[in-house]
Amino acid sequence: MEIVVVIAVLAALVFLVHANLTEKTARRVLPVLLIAFALRLVVHLTLERGAAIGYGGDNVWYELKAIDIAEQWRREGVHGGLTPGDSGSLSAVGVACQVFAFIVLICGGPAPLACTAVVALIACMLCVVMYRFALLVGADDRGAFKLLVVTAFMPGFLLHTSDTYKDGFNAFLVVASLGIGVSLVRRFDLFRLLLLGPMLWLLWYVRPYMVFMCVLPLLVGVTGLKRMLSLRTLFLATAGLTAMLFVSGAVLNSAPAESMLAQLDQGQSAGARRSNSGSGSGVVFEDGGDPWSALGGKLLYTLFSPFPWTDGSTSLQLGKIDSLIWYVVLVYAVSGARLVWRRRPSTLLILLLFIVPGTIAYATTMANIGLIFRQRMPIVMAVSLLAAVAWTRRPRDTGPSARPGRPETTGGRPSPVPRT
Template identity: 45%
Template sequence: MEILLVAVIALALFVTVLFAAPRINVVRCLAVLVPAFALRLAVHITVTRVDAIGYGGDNLGYEAIARTIVQLWQQNGISFVTVDELSAVRVPLPCNLFALIMYACGGSAPLACTAFVAFVACATCIILYRTALALGAPDRMAFWLLTVSAFLPSFVLHTSDMYKDGFNAFLVIACVATAVCCAKRPGVARLLPAVPLLWALWYVRSYMVFLCIPPLLIGMFRPVKLVSMRAIACIAMTGTAAALLISEKGGDGVAGSLHAQLALAQSETVHQALLVGGSGVALDDDSIASFALRLVYTVFAPFPWESGTLALQLGKIDALIWYILAVLATIGARRLWKRDRTSFWVLLAFIVPSVVAYSISFANIGLVFRQRIPIVLAASLFAPLARISRGSADFTPDPAAERGEGERTGASLRLGICPTAAGRRASAGTSRAGTGSSLTRR
């Protein structure tokens, strides 16, 4: 039954690519995602299950919790089990999904669970591809991003077993993609997918919900005429940082949950536990210099000169790829700033607060190595734009970004990346009218 379920999930991947990928690139996407899917299953069998590199462990914990949930279902019927019913269920959504797969297979099914996680990872890559196209990246560069993200070592490792990181990355990137979609064409209907995404994210990593709300708000309202987008983005990011820095009053509900998570992350017990294993970093004081060092470690660790476990050494390959992506993302961010500032602030409104939040509780390179996966994927959306030059056909500057030009007439001059057919006709008509006037004057 487990092998049959793996085959069904593989078929679901094929159908997803068939309907989600651009039609002209279905074969190319399958040529990348099918090997990426198979690679994760191979890593599951040869690396994570046999503990070949001495990394992880929480995947086995989630598997044990899922088995317990199956036992509860056999006694009381199938229902969504949360921490209220079972105190060990700290991450309800992945554990319940794993339990559902086990329930269908009639027992432990690590390969089928891993196949589902691999499917979610491939779906994340498709979302990255489509979002890069929406931002205006050339198809060749957007496909390059899909390929790099599909085989990014940290992403492969943490989606090759029953980890929660694949679900977290998928939900976060889907929220960011929804925000970009709203920034391109505002509308309440385009924001509706964010509701189930945020609900699901709450049951994976609840604090990420607070980090995904600012880009959604910016993408939805984009009040460029009333207040500058820079001010809106700064307010959103400052509000998120303030929410994450609640330290005196816990209370109940959302604020209490946020306070409890922050207190746990900053507790001395957790920091001492994270120092064990060879990849811990002791930063005791709370000075600005210490925070700056935490920030550097959060973004760039592990460094080439560091010693540690085999997993840490392999992580240097992932870090090298991230350095290249970061350089390209910096160039691409400048391009996006000139052509579409709303989308620029949408991405930055997630990246900056996330980096700050993880820097606050940084104590272990191995932990931040997996925590920053959504940050790396979100920042990499800038990278495909690095190959767009001002003289290329793909470059469409944002009129609001041009100094002194003010608001232009003509919807075709104010559109984003993908003008509608009506916009193209209006633009062509304006061009013909201008040519005719010029000939008349002559």
């Protein structure tokens, strides 16, 4: 039954690619994604479950949690939605665990290959989202396709979407949500706005703190900053939204905000950072116990580690390949950011409002290269969107004169959010 599920997931990939891209683009994109899909299954069988690199741990925990949930569903019937209200081993379920539980229920027992196929499907669809998002930001078909290929085979992303990790779910929901924010700047659409609610709700049950990292850029998009093109106006609008979110007592005293602050306090606590720095890839900073001290060094590690000279495990050495690709992407992103700023500053602002605060927040919890290597994945993808603009031979006009609702290239539709 597990093989049947894998085949069904593969068929779903073919359908979704054709449903979300033009026929011409789908013919070029599909072979790339089929290779990316198959490669993830191979990595799963040889490296992840073959113990060739000795990496992971939480992926197995998610699978065991899914088996527990499936057993409960067999006894009581499928129920409960995504709200964790059970006791014992089911007290902290989430989107990934329940998706895996559904696969386990279908297969009648543990099904790591089938679960990995679902994760691989999400990874491939994220590549489609990145392609369409890049078109929206201002890249042409060539730049967007190059970004799709880089995303599909980025070693870190490949590794963490080749088993039952939840990083693929997280990256997909974050990037798609930001894509909606940028599309709302270009043209307000009630359906896309309403779609944000379920997506952020799902994201809450994947990585709750990521919801708060997305809130400010999304608010900028929803408020329609496409008419606010001056630097002064953009700055004042952002400052006003920030004050409304983080100074308002009503917001800070709300249950979601308290949950966010609790998560931040936990990640910044001396105990958590000491525990994270205890492994082979741990890093200790001379900050006197203050998570906001030595911020420069922490930002350096957050953005650029593992460095070429860093010693560590086999997986850490493989991570250096990812870092080298990331360095190249970052150089192109700087060039792309200049182009986007000239043509569509509000789009750049939305991306920066996610990239900058998110990087700083991660830096305050920095204590382990392997952990931060995974956490920064959505930030890497947001930055790489700007690189796609630099890879464009002739940047597309995404300004007010562009005709909304029609693709300026034959590469795809303007909305970055796939229809499923």
